[in-house]
Amino acid sequence: MAATQPHRAKAKESPWSVKRTQDAAALVERFGPDAVEWLDLFLADYVFAGEPLDQVMTEARRLGELPARPVRSWFNDD
Structure with missing residues (x-):
């Protein structure tokens, strides 16, 4: 039986995620x-x-402590 690791290493953030947060x-x-x-x-x-x-x-809204963007129920992307 394979041993399990109780403490998994945290997944490294992708370069895109880091860049998005910086921007x-x-x-x-x-x-x-x-x-x-x-x-x-x-x-x-x-x-x-x-x-x-x-x-x-x-992400900028989150960092600026703003509420989530309102959902546009009328939006149609056709």
Whole structure:
């Protein structure tokens, strides 16, 4: 029977995850939470959910201690 390791090593963050967090922190630091919120809501009309820029803005909202972006129920990407 194989032995199990009670303390698994924490998975190393991907380079993309690190870069995304750095970019998001820079946005919050440079522009502040109010501008991050405005920019995120503006870009949400032009950027698909889950794309790299969307992920950066979502992280910036989190770092800026902003609430999650409101869900647009009317959105249709056809």
